[in-house]
Amino acid sequence: MSSSIKQIVEQLMEPYLEAHPEFEIVDIEFVKEGNNRFLRVFVDKEGGIDIDDCGRISEYLSAKLDEKDPIPDAYFLEVSSPGAERPLKTQRDYERAVGKYVYVKTYEPVDGLKEFEGVLQSYNEHELTIHIGKKMHVIPTQKIAAARLAIEM
Numbered sequence: 001m002s003s004s005i006k007q008i009v010e011q012l013m014e015p016y017l018e019a020h021p022e023f024e025i026v027d028i029e030f031v032k033e034g035n036n037r038f039l040r041v042f043v044d045k046e047g048g049i050d051i052d053d054c055g056r057i058s059e060y061l062s063a064k065l066d067e068k069d070p071i072p073d074a075y076f077l078e079v080s081s082p083g084a085e086r087p088l089k090t091q092r093d094y095e096r097a098v099g100k101y102v103y104v105k106t107y108e109p110v111d112g113l114k115e116f117e118g119v120l121q122s123y124n125e126h127e128l129t130i131h132i133g134k135k136m137h138v139i140p141t142q143k144i145a146a147a148r149l150a151i152e153m
Helices: 003-019 051-068 091-097
Strands: 023-033 036-045 076-080 101-110 113-123 127-132 135-140 144-149
Touching: 003 023, 003 036, 003 051, 036 051, 051 076, 091 113, 101 127, 101 135, 113 135
Parallel strands: 036 076
Antiparallel strands: 023 036, 101 113, 101 144, 113 127, 127 135
């Protein structure tokens, strides 16, 4: 996705988020699927977001997008929860995930593995530690390709 579209959406949402500090943008995607384009905005709040919250945010953002018209292509706007397997993207996301079950994929092997699923024991800007079974794995943050909360099976 064009980083400019993400920045535009973030800027358009700033007044709403300032007026409603309980909400946060988790992720923004602008993708093509088949012949259609989708602008997806994933929003959350403590305790979770509901359909009414999504509707109010969608109405606000839709009006702002119509007013500014920053995207020349036709697209569908979707505002939703990031779900139970919420992505971990920011330092704040990782810090809040300490003590929770997570999935981490790395660019290159760490301890002979590229995929880790276990409890996030600790996090700082340089590394995180995941407890899997009886072993602790320390993963440098620059080697993380993707991370998200996970559902323990």
